[in-house]
Amino acid sequence: MSDVGIKVEGLTKIFGSGDTEVRILEDASLEVKKGEFAALVAPSGAGKTTLLMMLGCVERPTGGKIWLGDELVWDENRWSIPDTRRIRREKLGFIFQAHYLIPFLNIIENVKLIPLTNGWSEKRAEKKAMELLEYFDIGDKREAMPRQLSGGQNQRAAIARALSNEPQIILADEPTAALDMTRAVNVVKMLRKIVEEQNVAIIMVTHDERLLPYCDKILAIENRKVVTKTQVPKGFV
Amino acid sequence: MINLAYKDIKYSLLKFIVTAMGVGMLFGIVLIMIGVYRGMVTDAQVMLDDIGADLWIVQEDTLGPFAESSRIHEDLKNTLKAQSAIDKTAAMAFLNLQVETPGGVMKRVYSVGYDPHGEICAINPKRLVEGRVLQKSHYEMVTSYKLGFKPGDKIRMGRNVYTVVGVTKGAVSSGGDPVIYVSLKDAQELQFLYSNARIRNDRARGLNVQADNHLVNAVVATLKPGYDVNKAADSIRRWKHLGVFTGEEQRELLTKNVIETASKQIGMFTVILIAVAIIIVALIIYTMTLEKMKEISIMKLVGLPNGAILKMIVQETMVMGILAFIFGNLFAHAIWDKFPKRVVLLTSDAWGLFGVVVAASVLSSLFAVYKAIKADPRSAIG
Numbered sequence: 001m002s003d004v005g006i007k008v009e010g011l012t013k014i015f016g017s018g019d020t021e022v023r024i025l026e027d028a029s030l031e032v033k034k035g036e037f038a039a040l041v042a043p044s045g046a047g048k049t050t051l052l053m054m055l056g057c058v059e060r061p062t063g064g065k066i067w068l069g070d071e072l073v074w075d076e077n078r079w080s081i082p083d084t085r086r087i088r089r090e091k092l093g094f095i096f097q098a099h100y101l102i103p104f105l106n107i108i109e110n111v112k113l114i115p116l117t118n119g120w121s122e123k124r125a126e127k128k129a130m131e132l133l134e135y136f137d138i139g140d141k142r143e144a145m146p147r148q149l150s151g152g153q154n155q156r157a158a159i160a161r162a163l164s165n166e167p168q169i170i171l172a173d174e175p176t177a178a179l180d181m182t183r184a185v186n187v188v189k190m191l192r193k194i195v196e197e198q199n200v201a202i203i204m205v206t207h208d209e210r211l212l213p214y215c216d217k218i219l220a221i222e223n224r225k226v227v228t229k230t231q232v233p234k235g236f237v
Numbered sequence: 238m239i240n241l242a243y244k245d246i247k248y249s250l251l252k253f254i255v256t257a258m259g260v261g262m263l264f265g266i267v268l269i270m271i272g273v274y275r276g277m278v279t280d281a282q283v284m285l286d287d288i289g290a291d292l293w294i295v296q297e298d299t300l301g302p303f304a305e306s307s308r309i310h311e312d313l314k315n316t317l318k319a320q321s322a323i324d325k326t327a328a329m330a331f332l333n334l335q336v337e338t339p340g341g342v343m344k345r346v347y348s349v350g351y352d353p354h355g356e357i358c359a360i361n362p363k364r365l366v367e368g369r370v371l372q373k374s375h376y377e378m379v380t381s382y383k384l385g386f387k388p389g390d391k392i393r394m395g396r397n398v399y400t401v402v403g404v405t406k407g408a409v410s411s412g413g414d415p416v417i418y419v420s421l422k423d424a425q426e427l428q429f430l431y432s433n434a435r436i437r438n439d440r441a442r443g444l445n446v447q448a449d450n451h452l453v454n455a456v457v458a459t460l461k462p463g464y465d466v467n468k469a470a471d472s473i474r475r476w477k478h479l480g481v482f483t484g485e486e487q488r489e490l491l492t493k494n495v496i497e498t499a500s501k502q503i504g505m506f507t508v509i510l511i512a513v514a515i516i517i518v519a520l521i522i523y524t525m526t527l528e529k530m531k532e533i534s535i536m537k538l539v540g541l542p543n544g545a546i547l548k549m550i551v552q553e554t555m556v557m558g559i560l561a562f563i564f565g566n567l568f569a570h571a572i573w574d575k576f577p578k579r580v581v582l583l584t585s586d587a588w589g590l591f592g593v594v595v596a597a598s599v600l601s602s603l604f605a606v607y608k609a610i611k612a613d614p615r616s617a618i619g
Contacts, residue, residue: 085541117540
């Protein structure tokens with residue numbers, strides 16, 4: 001078992017063709033190890049979310065290779081695994097700017113859904129979900145519907161959902177954008193704690209410079225490539 | 238595993254039930270339309286079953302007395318007795334009339350004239366709900382409960398006033414009109430007796446049409462046990478120069494010739510209604526799925542397999558179909574007796590429609606399933 005969390009080599013993404021061709025990434029490479037918390041910064045429209053979607057096996061790259069853990073999932077021009085959704089529900093946890101909870105399921109059902117789909121027993125999924133909800137201090141809201149909770153509570157429930165399948169990798173797309181500073185810092189502290197406790201690899205897209213000290217490394221998209229920075233370039237956040 | 242269909246239905250229960258009720262009413266109307274068709278076929282046979290004749294003897298080269306006009310002599314009922322196969326005979330007259338109901342409304346009725354002292358009674362005693370059958374040769378009448386008369390009521394028809402002596406329920410003509418029963422003599426007068434002025438006019442022309450009004454529309458007969466109905470019919474055709482139909486032939490004439498066009502019309506309308514219902518169900522299911530596209534995209538994004546999403550859509554569709562079927566049946570059974578003509582709701586038709594509903598629901602869900610499969614998980618965060 002290697003310590004690779006996410007590894008990308010020569011990743012290229014081109015939208016359109018001819019006159020309408022837009023090159024988002026070109027021969028980009030990056031690596032985030034297990035137990036590493038990386039921030040991804042870039043100006044709007046630079047391709048942060050597209051990169052995250054490619055890492056999440058949602059968007060097809062144009063070229064290059066992607067490894068999630070030890071598994072090669074994209075090999076130049078094709079998915080090397082038959083079921084990309086299996087990778088998402090077994091290895092990945094997604095956190096978005098909005099919570100995107102399923103409105104007709106209550107909070108605990110939202111959290112249990114993926115573990116149950118992965119074949120966990122009801123008892124194990126329930127125990128894990130309750131642990132996470134308690135951890136995020138919304139255990140008493142387990143039966144509530146998403147519409148009955150505040151934005152912050154829903155976001156914490158969404159993070160609990162992302163962690164419910166014990167993922168090796170968490171992809172977070174501006175998870176704190178809808179929160180005030182105190183809550184944003186709390187969420188990032190939680191992610192930091194998860195990295196340390198569960199040895200997961202996290203890539204978090206953010207525009208908030210104040211959250212960067214909690215990350216192990218800063219990745220930036222420059223000239224269609226991913227570069228590692230010690231400092232955030234001006235205008236990137 | 239969480240049942241997503243159950244959770245989604247529970248989440249928007251009222252909307253789901255109201256939609257199912259709406260679709261159910263549509264299916265209810267389909268059931269009623271099928272019932273109207275069945276009612277027409279049933280109505281067409283009521284009189285044949287009530288009279289219970291083995292043979293219908295009518296004017297030669299006609300399809301009388303229901304499909305075509307027929308006139309034969311009343312005394313043929315006696316002549317026919319010479320045939321060894323014939324057991325009982327009765328002369329009968331049939332005609333359409335308009336009767337003013339107690340409410341003052343003119344209603345179309347079908348009059349059956351038979352001899353109250355004859356061998357075959359046209360009234361099925363099981364249908365008699367009040368009073369008695371005819372016992373006198375003149376001025377008595379048995380009516381239908383649909384007309385609103387009661388025993389003892391007086392009704393003017395033609396030149397005479399008739400007294401209601403009995404009321405039947407369920408006796409109708411092939412066209413669904415309520416049947417009234419009068420004596421054969423009264424029926425002959427109603428059908429063949431002209432006004433005095435017309436009689437005088439005819440006499441001046443050298444005509445004496447009123448000399449013989451002992452005409453009837455048909456003579457019915459039953460056979461003695463052991464005789465073959467077709468052979469008896471052939472014998473009468475050959476030797477008496479009359480038109481003869483067996484009970485089954487008359488039934489076929491009524492159901493195929495007399496009500497064929499009307500039943501085809503209803504049948505066609507029913508088919509169109511079923512097609513419209515299927516399209517509406519398909520659109521509702523499709524719209525229901527479109528409303529959930531965001532949730533479906535989220536499910537796909539977090540890794541839920543297609544199977545779980547499709548199961549949700551198909552289960553919801555089936556529940557919608559079953560609920561609509563139940564509401565449709567309740568609706569049809571709540572209103573069927575409000576229709577002026579007979580509506581026959583058969584369990585077999587309801588199950589047949591259930592099959593159509595299930596097939597339509599599954600078919601409808603295919604569009605929704607296709608849409609769900611094509612849903613882009615990226616659109617969840619777009």
